[in-house]
């Protein structure tokens with residue numbers, strides 16, 4: 001909570017307003033987590049009077065966040081008028097700076113993707129300012145798409161491949177980007193001059209947020225491993241992202257698993273990402289002059305080629321996938337012993353080729369976890385592919401609306417700034 005809220009809470013006069021905001025947030029959150037339902041059902045579930053719920057729903061309708069009128073099916077008793085999320089008028093924007101690309105995504109309150117942009121770009125071959133320039137261009141295009149959709153952005157979350165100090169709004173260290181102490185948030189705000197908040201975060205954290213499906217009990221305790229050149233991820237415990245003291249939690253890629261092995265981008269020897277990151281897979285799967293190791297080709301095309309070879313039974317490709325999968329299992333077992341997640345969700349490049357690694361991952365996981373049958377932890381492949389981080393960013397940006405629906409103005413007939 002911001003200090004502004006703390007100050008408000010100290011003064012009784014603000015209590016009424018804050019109670020109403022809390023109740024608006026409760027109704028909106030219920031509709032997101034549990035789906036459309038009648039006012040009567042909302043009243044029962046939330047312990048608010050029927051008239052109270054009607055008033056809250058009325059205000060959420062005025063703010064364009066919910067709509068009513070569809071008859072609820074399958075409910076016990078008389079069918080009621082159903083209330084559901086609307087939120088076409090607001091979008092969260094997620095963005096990502098990774099080693100080989102920058103990307104954006106805009107998503108409305110109901111989770112519909114409104115815009116998506118991606119640009120292949122080698123982050124470590126350019127100055128940080130240049131990369132941020134390209135990203136800001138993508139964000140501007142995304143803003144245009146959002147406006148054309150009749151919506152307005154409520155926030156931008158930018159995931160960066162590296163350590164992000166949330167208290168200083170700073171990328172402390174991006175080993176694979178080869179960036180150090182870069183004020184990414186301030187740089188974006190200077191260029192974009194947005195009228196909405198801009199937050200920077202670690203891409204693995206954002207990928208984890210994208211995998212935490214509201215209302216799904218199987219996704220309340222998960223471990224997300226996000227594979228790119230680096231290996232990162234996020235820990236979701238009881239539905240909440242664990243960030244740690246400074247926001248640095250989830251740097252799984254730098255657990256040392258092979259002390260006699262290769263040097264990592266961070267300078268240490270044998271970090272998990274040196275044996276399980278994308279570079280390890282490509283190095284093992286092909287010679288240097290092979291097309292799958294040509295950065296000029298898009299990563300998706302290179303991974304598709306690896307899949308093609310694996311499907312044809314190519315020995316070297318299968319051995320490489322097996323070897324890297326085994327290392328994934330080694331690290332996953334350590335993390336499972338520590339955290340006992342319901343699922344380990346493999347995201348990023350694993351989403352593309354992970355089905356060829358599953359056997360070796362599961363074997364090493366089972367072997368390395370003390371609890372029988374790996375403590376019930378299952379291995380799942382993300383269906384979000386390389387969009388996980390931007391999707392999580394957009395989700396996080398929308399969170400401000402779920403926390404306080406009054407952030408969205410009541411609808412007016414002609415949107416601000418629109419000329420007729």
Ligand SMILES: [Zn+2]
Nearest residue numbers: 254264266271
């Ligand atoms: Zn390292």
